[in-house]
Amino acid sequence: MKKRILLSAITVCFLNSCAEPELESNLDSELSDKKEQNRKPFASNYSAMSSNLTLIKDANIYDGIGNVYLNYDVLFDEGNIINIDKDIEVENATTYHSDNKWLTPGIIDIHSHMGVYPAPGVRTSSDGNEATDPITAEVWAEHSVWTQDPQFTLALKGGVTAFHVLPGSANLMGGRGATFKNVPRNTIHDMKFPNAPHSLKMACGENPKRVYGNRGQAPSTRMGNMAGFRKAWIRAENYKKLQAEYYEKSPSARELLDPPMRDLQLDTLAGVLDGNILVQNHCYRADEMAMMIEMSHEFNYQITAFHHAVEAYKIADLLADEGICGALWADWWGFKHEAYDMVPANIAIVDQARGGTGCAIVHSDDEVGIQHLNQEAAKALIAGIRAGYDISKARAMRWITSNPAIAAGIFDQTGSIEVGKDADLVIWSGDPFSVYSIAEKVFIDGALAYDYFKDSSQPVTDFDLGILNPTSERIVQ
Amino acid sequence: MxxxxxxxxxxxxxxxxxxxxxxxxxxxxxxxxxxxxxxxxxxxxxxxxxxxxxxxxxxxxxxxxxxxxxxxxLISPISNIGVVEINALDVTTDDESSIYGPGFSIFYAFNPNSTLIPWNKSNGVTSAISTPGYSNEIFKGMGSYFLLDGKYDITGLQDIAMYARIGNVQGSRSENIQLMESMLLLAQKLNSDNISELLDDNLASSFGLLEQDIIALNKVAMRELPIVIEVNRAADILQALRLKKIFNLDMILMSVEEAPLIIQQIKDSGVPVIIDPMDNIPNSFDELASDIKLGGILDKNGIKVMFSTQRSHNYHLMRQGAGNAVAHGMSYKNAIRGMTLTVAETFKLKDRxxxxxxxxxxxxxxxxxxxxxxxxxxxxxxxxxxxxxxxxxxxxxxxxxxxxxxxxxxxx
Missing domain, CATH: 2.30.40.10 (Urease, subunit C, domain 1)
Structure with a gap:
C-alpha cells in the first residue's frame, strides 16, 4: 500500500503496472532512497495524538463488519486495537466503563466538502469547484482545504473519525479527492490519512452540462459529457504510452533524452488507469451509470463508487457484479430532475444485491448530514426492512463504517473493530440508530479526540475562538 | 416478488x-x-x-x-409542497413572482397531484403551509395552508401569512429594515387614503408596488395577517422586534440561529419561532452562534417552537429535527406540540x-x-x-x- 501511494502522485508512477513487476521494484528502491531524505510533497505527515493503554469495559459492540458483541471489552494501545474479549484484565490502562453503552467504529464519510466549502459559506472561501474547464483533473481538493473549518469539529461530535474530501461536481473530471483523519491540525498534511489513495472526482449528468452549456461551451448535453470524458481518457492513454516509452529505455539511453514533459492533469488520469487513484463518480441516473461502466471497460479502469446514485436500485445487480459501491443518501430527492426517482430502500437494495454482496454506503455530501450519519442509516435500514429485506442493525452499521472505508481505500487501517485496526472508536449514549443517541466519546488512533462531558476534550478551531465575544468561544458548551 | x-x-x-x-x-x-x-x-x-x-x-x-x-x-409551517416539483427545473416551480412583491399569493399554483403530497403524507404530514421561495425581495409574498388530501377541491386557507427576511444582502441590511418600515407606514395609510394616491407615492413607484402589494401590507400593518420574518443575527432579531413594537405586528420569527444571545428579549416579545434544529452550521456571518442546542434553549425559556427542515421535498423530516432538539435539551412534549398544535395556534388553523x-x-x-x-x-x-x-x-x-x-x- 505504501509503495502504491508513493508512486501514484509522480510522473514515473506509470511504470507501476501489473505487467512490469521488475521495473516496479527497481523504481521503488530508487525512490525509497530519496524518501529517506525528504517527505514527498503533499504526502501525509499525520501523527496520532498522544494516548495511553486504554480499556473500554462492558460495551455492546457493532464491529462494523456485520457482527454484534454484547458486553465485551476492547483494549487499545499505541493507536491500535490489541484485544477484543470478555472481561479483559489489564493493569495501568486508562479505563472507561461503558455500562453496556454502544461502541462502534468511527464513522466515515466518503463524500464530504468540508474544508473546500467551509463555513461560513462565503464567496471568499468557496474553493470546491474549479469551474473554469470541464476537465480539471489537475486540481487537488486538499490544496483548497481550510484547516480551521468549524465543520470538522461538528462532524467529530457526530462520531466522524475520517472523511474523504472531494472537489465539487461542476466538472466532468473535477480533480483529486483526499482522505483525512478528523483531527484538528494546522496543516493539511498533518490531517491527511496516512497511506490513503487519492481519488478522481468525476461527474455525469446535469451539473457539467448545465455549468458549461450555460456558457455556450461543451458539454451542453449528456452526449457531450461522454465525449468529454472519452477525449480525456484517450489523452491519458497516450500520455501513459509516452512515459512508458521513455522509462522503458536503459538508464544510459535515458541520459541522452529529455524526459517527457510532466502534465499534472494527465498524471491524475494515468494514475486512475494504473489503478492507483480511485474513481469517485457523481452520477444519479441508472442509464448514465451503465454508460459510465461501459466507458470504464473501454479504457480499462475501475469505478470505485457511484455517488448520490438516486437510481442505483435500478442497476443494483450490475453494481454488485462490477464491484462498485453505491454512496447514497437515505432520502434526498427532487432538487434536480435526475434525482426524481428516489426510493428510500435504495441503500438496502444496493446492499442486498446478488445475495448480499453489494456495497452500500450512506454518505452525506452535507455539513449537517455528516453529523448524523447514524440517523441516516436508521432511515435507510427501516426502508429496507419495509421493502421486505431481512437486514440487521449490525449489517446496517457497515454502511457508515467498513463500506466507506473500503471505498476510500483505507479499510486495511480503519472502518471496523478488529484487532490490529486503528483505534478509531465511538461510544454512544444509547442505540446508535436512535435519534436521541449522541456520541459521548470519540477516539482517533486511540487518543480521546472528543468527550461530550469534558470541555477540555472538545476541540475549538481558530475560527470559533473569540468571534462573537472575545472572552468566549463561538459555541458555549 | x-x-x-x-x-x-x-x-x-x-x-x-x-x-x-x-x-x-x-x-x-x-x-x-x-x-x-x-x-x-x-x-x-x-x-x-x-x-x-x-x-x-x-x-x-x-x-x-x-x-x-x-x-x-403533522403540520409543516413552511414548505413548498404543491408549488415546487423539481427545484432546479424552473418550469416546475411556482414559488416566485417577478411582478408582485408582498401581494404575491402562491395559492393558485397549488397542484394536488404533486408527488410531494403522497410522499410527505405517507410520512405523517397531513397539512402544510406552502410559501413563496427564496428571493432577495424584502417581502416575498404570502403563504397558504393546504390539506394534503390530494383533492382537486382544495381544502385550505388562502394567504394566511406574509413572509419576509432581514439579514445578509448585497446592499445594506439597514436599508432593508428602513424600507420595510417605510412600506408598512405607506400601507397603513390605506386606512385613510385612496389606493391610487398610495400607488403614486414615490416609494410605491420606485419599488413597483401594485394594488395587491399595498393591500397585503396593509393587512400586515393592521394585524390581520401574521408576518414571518427569517432572521438570524442577534442585532437583526432585535430590529425585527422593534418593528413588531412600532406596528404591533403579529410576528413569527424564523431561523433565529443567534436567538440564545438575546433570549430574554425574544421571550419578552412573546413571538413564536420556526427553527431548523439540525442546522448548527455557521453558514454565514449572521449565524455565528448557530448551535444544536437552539431548540432546547428556546424551549427552556418558554418560547413556542416550530420546526422547518432544509431538505427539499422531505418536510416530514421536521420530526428528525424535533428528535435532535430533544436529544439536545428540548422537552419531548413541546417537540410534538411544535409539529402540531403550536403550528395550528400560531397560524390560526381552526380545529386542527x-x-x-x-x-x-x-x-x-x-x-x-x-x-x-x-x-x-x-x-x-x-x-x-x-x-x-x-x-x-x-x-x-x-x-x-x-x-x-x-x-x-x-x-x-
Whole structure:
C-alpha cells in the first residue's frame, strides 16, 4: 500500500503496472532512497495524538463488519486495537466503563466538502469547484482545504473519525479527492490519512452540462459529457504510452533524452488507469451509470463508487457484479430532475444485491448530514426492512463504517473493530440508530479526540475562538 | 416478488362520511399533555368522542392502534409542497413572482397531484403551509395552508401569512429594515387614503408596488395577517422586534440561529419561532452562534417552537429535527406540540393540530415514538378519511425488486 501511494502522485508512477513487476521494484528502491531524505510533497505527515493503554469495559459492540458483541471489552494501545474479549484484565490502562453503552467504529464519510466549502459559506472561501474547464483533473481538493473549518469539529461530535474530501461536481473530471483523519491540525498534511489513495472526482449528468452549456461551451448535453470524458481518457492513454516509452529505455539511453514533459492533469488520469487513484463518480441516473461502466471497460479502469446514485436500485445487480459501491443518501430527492426517482430502500437494495454482496454506503455530501450519519442509516435500514429485506442493525452499521472505508481505500487501517485496526472508536449514549443517541466519546488512533462531558476534550478551531465575544468561544458548551 | 407492505391499502377513497373508531392507541394529543390511552371515535370529518371503551358498534370501521402511538397529523409551517416539483427545473416551480412583491399569493399554483403530497403524507404530514421561495425581495409574498388530501377541491386557507427576511444582502441590511418600515407606514395609510394616491407615492413607484402589494401590507400593518420574518443575527432579531413594537405586528420569527444571545428579549416579545434544529452550521456571518442546542434553549425559556427542515421535498423530516432538539435539551412534549398544535395556534388553523373532541380528524398512527427515525405511519387520516399511503417510490421499489424476467416496463 505504501509503495502504491508513493508512486501514484509522480510522473514515473506509470511504470507501476501489473505487467512490469521488475521495473516496479527497481523504481521503488530508487525512490525509497530519496524518501529517506525528504517527505514527498503533499504526502501525509499525520501523527496520532498522544494516548495511553486504554480499556473500554462492558460495551455492546457493532464491529462494523456485520457482527454484534454484547458486553465485551476492547483494549487499545499505541493507536491500535490489541484485544477484543470478555472481561479483559489489564493493569495501568486508562479505563472507561461503558455500562453496556454502544461502541462502534468511527464513522466515515466518503463524500464530504468540508474544508473546500467551509463555513461560513462565503464567496471568499468557496474553493470546491474549479469551474473554469470541464476537465480539471489537475486540481487537488486538499490544496483548497481550510484547516480551521468549524465543520470538522461538528462532524467529530457526530462520531466522524475520517472523511474523504472531494472537489465539487461542476466538472466532468473535477480533480483529486483526499482522505483525512478528523483531527484538528494546522496543516493539511498533518490531517491527511496516512497511506490513503487519492481519488478522481468525476461527474455525469446535469451539473457539467448545465455549468458549461450555460456558457455556450461543451458539454451542453449528456452526449457531450461522454465525449468529454472519452477525449480525456484517450489523452491519458497516450500520455501513459509516452512515459512508458521513455522509462522503458536503459538508464544510459535515458541520459541522452529529455524526459517527457510532466502534465499534472494527465498524471491524475494515468494514475486512475494504473489503478492507483480511485474513481469517485457523481452520477444519479441508472442509464448514465451503465454508460459510465461501459466507458470504464473501454479504457480499462475501475469505478470505485457511484455517488448520490438516486437510481442505483435500478442497476443494483450490475453494481454488485462490477464491484462498485453505491454512496447514497437515505432520502434526498427532487432538487434536480435526475434525482426524481428516489426510493428510500435504495441503500438496502444496493446492499442486498446478488445475495448480499453489494456495497452500500450512506454518505452525506452535507455539513449537517455528516453529523448524523447514524440517523441516516436508521432511515435507510427501516426502508429496507419495509421493502421486505431481512437486514440487521449490525449489517446496517457497515454502511457508515467498513463500506466507506473500503471505498476510500483505507479499510486495511480503519472502518471496523478488529484487532490490529486503528483505534478509531465511538461510544454512544444509547442505540446508535436512535435519534436521541449522541456520541459521548470519540477516539482517533486511540487518543480521546472528543468527550461530550469534558470541555477540555472538545476541540475549538481558530475560527470559533473569540468571534462573537472575545472572552468566549463561538459555541458555549 | 418482494413484499411491499401497503398498510393503508384498506383505504377506499369513495367511502366518505363514515364513522371510524381508533381503539387502544397511546395518544399524544398535540397539546403537550402526557400520553394517555383511549379510543377515538370519528364521524365524518371530525372527532366526536375520546374515551376508553367506546362501543365498537358505533363505528363503520375499526382501526386497532394498541401498542401504537397516535398523534395529530403533522403540520409543516413552511414548505413548498404543491408549488415546487423539481427545484432546479424552473418550469416546475411556482414559488416566485417577478411582478408582485408582498401581494404575491402562491395559492393558485397549488397542484394536488404533486408527488410531494403522497410522499410527505405517507410520512405523517397531513397539512402544510406552502410559501413563496427564496428571493432577495424584502417581502416575498404570502403563504397558504393546504390539506394534503390530494383533492382537486382544495381544502385550505388562502394567504394566511406574509413572509419576509432581514439579514445578509448585497446592499445594506439597514436599508432593508428602513424600507420595510417605510412600506408598512405607506400601507397603513390605506386606512385613510385612496389606493391610487398610495400607488403614486414615490416609494410605491420606485419599488413597483401594485394594488395587491399595498393591500397585503396593509393587512400586515393592521394585524390581520401574521408576518414571518427569517432572521438570524442577534442585532437583526432585535430590529425585527422593534418593528413588531412600532406596528404591533403579529410576528413569527424564523431561523433565529443567534436567538440564545438575546433570549430574554425574544421571550419578552412573546413571538413564536420556526427553527431548523439540525442546522448548527455557521453558514454565514449572521449565524455565528448557530448551535444544536437552539431548540432546547428556546424551549427552556418558554418560547413556542416550530420546526422547518432544509431538505427539499422531505418536510416530514421536521420530526428528525424535533428528535435532535430533544436529544439536545428540548422537552419531548413541546417537540410534538411544535409539529402540531403550536403550528395550528400560531397560524390560526381552526380545529386542527390537536386530537380533541370536535376537531377535524387529521390523525397519524405510528409504529413507535414518532421522533425515532425507524418509526413510520401505519395509518393516516385527513378530515376523517383514511388515506391511501402508496407513493411513487413504493411503485418504483416494487418494480425494481420484482424478480420476474419481464422488462421492467411490463411490471406494473
Amino acid at each position: 418482494k413484499k411491499i407492505i401497503f398498510l393503508a391499502l384498506i383505504s377506499v377513497s369513495f367511502i366518505q362520511a363514515e364513522s371510524i373508531l381508533i381503539t387502544s392507541g397511546t395518544i399524544l394529543d398535540g397539546s403537550g399533555k402526557n400520553p394517555f390511552k383511549a379510543d377515538i371515535l370519528i364521524d365524518g370529518a371530525r372527532i366526536i368522542e375520546i374515551s376508553s371503551g367506546i362501543n365498537e358498534s358505533r363505528a363503520d370501521r375499526l382501526i386497532d392502534a394498541s401498542d401504537k402511538i397516535v398523534t395529530p397529523g 393540530g390537536q386530537i380533541k373532541k370536535g376537531n377535524y380528524a387529521d390523525i397519524v398512527i405510528w409504529t413507535e415514538d414518532p421522533l425515532e427515525q425507524m418509526s413510520y405511519p401505519l395509518s393516516v387520516l385527513i378530515n376523517g378519511e383514511i388515506q391511501d399511503l402508496t407513493t411513487r417510490s413504493d411503485r418504483l421499489t416494487e418494480r425494481y425488486t420484482d424478480t420476474n424476467d419481464l422488462p421492467k416496463a411490463y411490471i406494473h
